[in-house]
Amino acid sequence: MKENWKIETQAVQGSYTPKPTEPRIPAICQSTTFKYSSADHVAKLFDLDLADHMYSRISNPTNEALEGKIALLEGGVGALATSSGQAAISGAILNICQTGQHIVTASTLYGGTYSLFANTFPKMGIEVTFVDPEADMIELRKAFRPETRCLFGETIGNPNLNVLDFAKFSTLAKEMDVPLLIDNTFATPYLCKPLEHGADIVVHSTTKYFDGHATSLGGIIVDGGIFNWNNGKFPELTEADPSYHGLKYSEKFGSAAYIVKARVQYMRDLGCCAAPQNSFLIDHGLTTLPLRMERHSSNAQAMAEYLEQHPAVSRVNYPGLKSHLSHSLASKYLPKGCSGVMTFEIKGGQEAGKKFMEACQLIALVIHVADARSGVLHPASTTHRQLSAEQQRSAGVDPGMIRISIGIEHVDDLIADVDQALIISQS
Numbered sequence: 001m002k003e004n005w006k007i008e009t010q011a012v013q014g015s016y017t018p019k020p021t022e023p024r025i026p027a028i029c030q031s032t033t034f035k036y037s038s039a040d041h042v043a044k045l046f047d048l049d050l051a052d053h054m055y056s057r058i059s060n061p062t063n064e065a066l067e068g069k070i071a072l073l074e075g076g077v078g079a080l081a082t083s084s085g086q087a088a089i090s091g092a093i094l095n096i097c098q099t100g101q102h103i104v105t106a107s108t109l110y111g112g113t114y115s116l117f118a119n120t121f122p123k124m125g126i127e128v129t130f131v132d133p134e135a136d137m138i139e140l141r142k143a144f145r146p147e148t149r150c151l152f153g154e155t156i157g158n159p160n161l162n163v164l165d166f167a168k169f170s171t172l173a174k175e176m177d178v179p180l181l182i183d184n185t186f187a188t189p190y191l192c193k194p195l196e197h198g199a200d201i202v203v204h205s206t207t208k209y210f211d212g213h214a215t216s217l218g219g220i221i222v223d224g225g226i227f228n229w230n231n232g233k234f235p236e237l238t239e240a241d242p243s244y245h246g247l248k249y250s251e252k253f254g255s256a257a258y259i260v261k262a263r264v265q266y267m268r269d270l271g272c273c274a275a276p277q278n279s280f281l282i283d284h285g286l287t288t289l290p291l292r293m294e295r296h297s298s299n300a301q302a303m304a305e306y307l308e309q310h311p312a313v314s315r316v317n318y319p320g321l322k323s324h325l326s327h328s329l330a331s332k333y334l335p336k337g338c339s340g341v342m343t344f345e346i347k348g349g350q351e352a353g354k355k356f357m358e359a360c361q362l363i364a365l366v367i368h369v370a371d372a373r374s375g376v377l378h379p380a381s382t383t384h385r386q387l388s389a390e391q392q393r394s395a396g397v398d399p400g401m402i403r404i405s406i407g408i409e410h411v412d413d414l415i416a417d418v419d420q421a422l423i424i425s426q427s
Ligand SMILES: Cc1ncc(COP(=O)(O)O)c(C=O)c1O
Pocket: 084, 085, 086, 087, 110, 112, 113, 154, 158, 183, 185, 186, 204, 205, 206, 207, 208, 217, 218, 219
């Protein structure tokens, strides 16, 4: 029944349902451990014959409330909360990919993800091929190898802001018989639900719009439950796991095999679990997600239109603008708005950009995006600083580019702040 609710209702009441006299909102369960009445009960938990809580690294009631809500919002069969977005991305891939294997990814990525794929995964023996998401199918097919285990992309690239062509990417993933993994952090399920457009697994940095108030690090992996793991490529899901006395995840857990394995094997062993206090705050943030995404998107649209006609601005990059390369994809996949992040270039290059950022008063110079408060940043010298000039180009980061994360303040005040800072930038 909850599946039929509108997303506004799901975001408020979609998971935790208290019984009479129980707390109205999910309590923060700080306990790492849980009590049982019999040794048999505990043995059943360890054999995965029961799904009760065992130890908070593997599951915890507060994390569970958040996981249930996000699985519902994205339309998945289950979810696993992690300590950060980076932990969700690495975990989502390492759950099905190991040394000697390979992944294909759109090159337009958040800097931390780019670095994980370009530097850390290769050190672990996982090779990564970066593809231009605008390339045609013939070109994209060339990136795949027999040992390729997934295709990865961001719904809205950070900070390139290209909108992923889901039809093309999901067709490609199906053709290659590998799952499509999508980082839906910038869009959120309010603006786009990748599982409805052919994705198989969705990840988020819940640190961003889900929290929405810059209070808590977190990440999540959502399993669509659609991908057929019995295609010979994923023995870790279809063949016996010696660490569970020969249990086969796909046989025992069916469509939830991937997310159960992520929890009981990957999380058990790697341990990058969510902190219950953070899950509590992120769940709070989620209750207003639809309202905030509406305001972030309408504010950003107005700001982009204002900047586009400003004489001190040479280029504005926001998929809601008709001039944007991804505008038709945005109309198709983001009909309710294009989220709150945009980039632009000021006349006068990097020096003018520096003056602009330092002159902003309401919009703060911060690393973070997706907060209720507006922020500004220079990606080339910060989030994407560790990338080479060529890697920055492939991620869509220009040297003079400024990124603004538009908050939910009144748009008139935000435009007034940008207006005065633009005047100073040109002086
Ligand atoms: C699109 C995207 N994915 C993943 C991450 C990483 O998330 P976290 O900082 O929570 O580890 C970020 C961080 O900015 C991001 O913007």
